[in-house]
Amino acid sequence: MPARTSLTLRQQRLGAELRKLRERAGLTSTEAAALLGGPQSRISNIEAGRYAVSADRVRTMAHNYACADEAYAEALASMTGARARGWWDEYQDLLAPGLLDLAEMEHHATALRVAVVIHMPGLLQTAAHARAVMAESVPPLRPYEIEHRVSYRIKRQAVLYEGSPAPYAAIVHEAALRMGYGGRQVARGQLDALLAEGERDNVTVLVVPFGEASFPSSGQSITYAAGPVQQLDTVVLDTDHGCEFLDAEAQLERYRSVLDRMEARALSAEKSRDLIHRIARDI
Structure with missing residues (x-):
């Protein structure tokens, strides 16, 4: 073979x-x-x-x-055999392998749990917001590189609505809601989109407000992808040098605990929506 x-x-x-x-x-x-x-x-x-x-x-x-x-x-x-081509293979020569692995992992996840402090969750970003964020990349991306990454990010979002979508929970710090990437119009459009996505049956958006005295986070985005059994769960950390994938038992347990503590300090889904509405209105 x-x-x-x-x-x-x-x-x-x-x-x-x-x-x-x-x-x-x-x-x-x-x-x-x-x-x-x-x-x-x-x-x-x-x-x-x-x-x-x-x-x-x-x-x-x-x-x-x-x-x-x-x-x-x-x-x-179930993980064996010849790998079926996914839509992400179209980007094989355009993006880093870690980004392709991220899309494949999301595709196979039975549930997704995300925590962000500064940026909006990737699967909930509008194209305009994503474009504005990527324009701040270091080193700078060329315009065509930005467009490749934006289209890739939007295609990833299909896991939220195609077929039988997996449950998706996003814990978002208030700081991310107020960053204002792209200016007033883009920022308001992003908040409106966040509210709309939160209406999906499989999507939950929880906000950690300013003033919460205790918050267990280093500031990096965390994605916890559940596998068919807990041993096959994966944590993804979004770092400046790319995606870092973790799957050791102790690491999985640690990040489950971190996400549990962050969620405990977040507002309810209803109160989170009210806060997002107020911020969008004030922009």
């Missing part, structure tokens, strides 16, 4: 989870290969994500590793 020429985050994650299972079972890659009936290199390549693996083979490996969690094993099996 030919090796993959490029790896997605999802392919790498499957291999990493299979490696975790093997190591927890106390098996070397040579021992695991013997149980599977193949060379040691096969296990190494599967765990590195370099070779595709069938769902049945993943189930066999989970059995060999004494994995008693059937839901987890089936979730891993």
Whole structure:
């Protein structure tokens, strides 16, 4: 079987989870290969994500590793096979791989939870707001680069309304509502769009107001993408150098706690809407 020429985050994650299972079972890659009936290199390549693996083979490996969690094993099996092309592949030569991985992760998530302090959540941004934010990038983006990123960001938003959209919860600090990117007209349009998106059955917008004495955040945007089982959840941190993906158990637990604490300090959905209305009116 030919090796993959490029790896997605999802392919790498499957291999990493299979490696975790093997190591927890106390098996070397040579021992695991013997149980599977193949060379040691096969296990190494599967765990590195370099070779595709069938769902049945993943189930066999989970059995060999004494994995008693059937839901987890089936979730891993669902990640196998040839990857179907997604709309994000159109941007393969235009955007950094991390952005493509973000879109694929959102596509497969069973629920999304986001927290932002300065910027609006990407999936709730208008094109005009996104364009104004990207115009402030360092180093500066060329006009055509900005347009590529804006179109990509708008296409990502389809996860909120196409098919059976996953639940989406956004915790937004009041600071983000008042930043005013793009000027008065763009800022008001963004707030109106935020209110409209919050009307969707699957979307919840909660605002943390100024004056909240305790707020557990470093200021960076956080996305928590739920997988089919908790072991396959992923945290994405939006940094100046790109997307940082985290999936260690301790990291997932930490960010679940951070988001829980942020949500506890936010206004209710109804009071959040009232605050957004007041800010939009005053712009």
